[in-house]
Amino acid sequence: MKMNKSFIATTAILAGVISLSANATVKTVDMKPLSEHISVSQYKGNVQSSKELPQITWAEDIRTVLANGSSQSTKNGSVFDQYNLDYKLVLKDSVINQAKDYISGKTPFFRGTLDQVVQLNELVYNDPKLRPVVFNLLSWSKGGDVLVADTSVKQLSDLKGKKIALTAYGPHTFFMWRALKSGGLTFNDVDVVWMKDLLGSAETPANAFCDSQMGVNATFVISPEGSAITEGDNACKNSSVVYGTAQASKVIPDVYVVRSDYYETHKDEIQRLAHAMFVAKEKADEVTKNTKSSEYKTWMKASATQLLGSEDLTEDVKAMFKYDANHAGFAENVEFFTDERAGRNFERVTTEINDALIDMKLIKQRLPLTKATFDWNAFKTGLDHADDVKVSAFNSEVTKKIVSEMQANDTLDDEQFMSEEVKFSAGKSTFVFNPAYHGKVFDKLIDEATTYDSTLIIIQAHSDPSYYLINKFKKKAPESTLKRIRQKAWNLSEERAKEVRRAIIDYARNVRQIDIDESQFETVGYGIEKPKTGICGGEPCKVNKKGKAAKKAYADNRRAVIGFTRIEAEVELSDDDFDF
Template structure:
């Protein structure tokens, strides 16, 4: 698994805030002011250079950039970039503040970071017309490399309210936190954030989120990279308290579930873009072509080409040719965007998780955190994507179902039998329908449909159950009249069938509505359930000694009666169910 990602050390700036508790003196927290308070470099104009400096970070997406350069820091003859008449010098800079300074001074015209990080830099970059950013390329989405680890008592993101969370300042997890909170209707003001300087522990002086979770009893949760998450939870199970684990700690969700949150991109200075648009376009085309080549090499990972590629990437990204396993894992922890991912991200502003949508949501969350002073409209390259497809293998294959539908059915059926569908719940909400209603008009359910589309757009690795519930009133009236078991069972079965049919009809209406908006939903991500009358939401509803609903479940008011007929949308984390989710 990868060990490095955005290691930011700004100790020369920080006014360190040590904990007051005597036993916790070694754990140190820092403030997190806007980057404009941290970066002091003055903007400079760009001058023509024979070799262009291009930044990398230690992340799987950067393997593609290295391969495009001929598996070398310097552009090699015969490489993809050389075929585009580019002459580049790649350098790794995991300190984002230093990257921003180099960008301002045009030591490099490029900026490499996550969408969250480049938005954090906007106060600095957008203050000068020359350094305004143009975002040109989306590399990856994190799809397993990052995680939220929690202590006992936190079962869903809603439980984070009022809790203390350890988070690296200016790092890749800030918009991970804000996105998770926003999904359940929470704001950053609803939690207490303790900022730390480091992402990982390099030595005893490091202060990371994982260390905070272990050593500070007031910290309830931490955003960490996956190797730290596995250590804190005793290899992804439940922390035992031994070695580097925290007793009772679990992974609430990783980016395997929240797989459309952390997005890595390249941006370029606007003055450089205007003066060298053809060159920047060639850079992006080279990345798109190399992305296809690297995917093929990973499919044939016994080839000599693969060995030389991965060894070079290991040396450049992790400082060791021997770190092949970690480098391979970094590649696997990302979903690589390629041509179709870029065309969709930049070319469909109306869709959820588009460039505009992501930037808007990040900035709305960062301003209250004092990480940005005001909203900034970031520019994008607006490439002619049909033209950009030149040299690529062809159209991307149609998206394959990401869940095993048979395994989903088995899991949902078993959870329904055990009454455990709420286990692993990330978020849920209800919609209601009238007696004898069998259709679900968009004008009535639009708000709910939009919420579902937003959730599955963020949590592409979660299972969404659509659970139908029927009104038990008639059954309970017949039961009080001592109707025969055969008749009662017929009423139960009829209600179960009807609730399933309604849930399925609602799913179909949702899919059709999304399609009308140009959004294709993966139906394999949905599990449809018909509870019938056996899970009423009547207050104080109790079951009798035979396990059947009792007359206490009968509605006491019209309002209670109307709320019995409902469908529950429930987003469930299923990372532990290996046969459910299909790896990329």
């Protein structure tokens, strides 16, 4: 998220000023299952009112403000009013407080990330009336959440053995676990210190990170906090943003859920609410096309007041809405809830979240999470783009140019945050699929590709330089022969890269039954220009080995490296972006 200095400063003030002093160490909390913090029997009650609709400080809640008529209470003529809905929007960032209100019946709704909902589900599961029903995917975080680290962490695998600060019951629990998994690590490989608040006090992950006595190496925070501790006067530890949802754009889904008892007796209302949110998505798309209109200005001011507490932070709300999330409308909800082939659908993401929370001992068992049953075709009424087809995330012409430039500058590896390898036999551009090896590698790649679906995956393939070196040094071959060998080696590496790309896509579709975006993959062939055995004076190095040892060393060059990069898909720009 691109933040103005006003919000960075406000964040620092709310947090008691991000501290660089060596005073009292920031206080931590114990992170336990919700059942050890909340007694369901103590708070349990029938639904008192459906008027309260909870919100959190997040980009997609700005859309809800628009749906309500740019007002805290539903305004006549608003989208909600048109669907015969009447709500009071209430900001509630605390999962504990939201859960208590949900259980007590103060509101039948709960607003949070899907991993927070899975924790809520276990807490209330023994009472069928309280079980949550997920009925609306609001967005996927895209840029709004980041991993900030000190200089000891350059990529995800560097988190091994490090101390990480995280908000207890916050939006980054699963995000952290997924980052560790992508780095080849487990929860046991790191030391997590849990903080009470995400924002608004001294007991935040950002403060823990900046406190010299805490010894924290990394923290997962929302992007405003990330800016506050890496930029300007509040920067600490020579820190930087290592990774975030700009890359991992299918890791943090945020949703609305409703109590089962209320859902069963008010299905029509829940269908109308979901429908209204889809209409509000299209309305938001239209209103944001004219940022000089009075409707847009009123909406953003109301959102700043509702979500950030001050109309003075209107510019920051604009940035939140524009940069922090992939807004989910009708098409995205249909894919998430109904498409069995979608790589990051409801079932797949929920299963992975259960695995994560059990691993972290935040839930004790896998329990089914209910999703609403809708007549999805009925939603098409009133929507202008219900039949839109999802387009490729990347413009192939643009990405090819970028990759070519980076290849020429030898900077492709600098942008990688994780990678896998596939080996080849001598002279072969194809490989014999080994389920025990390739199946495991491809399964991981496909899981990551669907999770990081706005991140470009570059397949860099290489050739073995030994034949070239034998001809150059042993056979004293003429330059024309050496040039032909180099060209053939380059052609072979190009074919290898394309073969790996084809194999991954075919495996995803035919074995995993998942459709992945082909435009997400780019291929590069290096021939013998970047061998593992090194370059010496512009030529492939001769290894200091003989016989079988030398043969094996050169054979390691017959490979394709599948790298996940920090290069993102194109960003949609408005006319105002060009006012510079």
